[in-house]
Amino acid sequence: MAKAYTQNEFDMLMEKVEKVDIRVKNYLEEAGRDKWARIYAPVNRAWTMTSNIAESINSSFVEVIPSTEYVHTVIDQGWRFIVCIEKKNCSCKEFQMEEIPCPSA
Incomplete structure (x- = not known):
């Protein structure tokens, strides 16, 4: 959910977290979405780079x-x-x- 690019994707993942443990969802909400979720970040986090051979193959x-x-x-x-x-x-x-x-x- 931290890496979600759309609101729908973020909401879907938050619902999954809520089903597992509502306390985790509440903790994340209290921390502030802008501190950990890509779609709520006040700046672009373009410095985040990942490499995955599966993506290259796919x-x-x-x-x-x-x-x-x-x-x-x-x-x-x-x-x-x-x-x-x-x-x-x-x-x-x-x-x-x-x-x-x-x-x-």
Whole structure:
């Protein structure tokens, strides 16, 4: 949930935490979402970098459908993302928040 890029993803993960132990959810809420959740951070945390060989392997199985020179529809394991290289954004929100291309881009 700390790495969630969308409000829906964050809410879904918080519901899972609540089902496991409401005290954990309450603790996290009291700490302040802006201190630990990416979508509530007051600044972009582009310095957070991860590397995963599985992401590299999975990227070879992605279907890309160009709409224009800069806008592409990317279908990855049933998920559909719209990527605009010119504006440096993706519908997954990761590209905008990390300020580096997401796997879809």
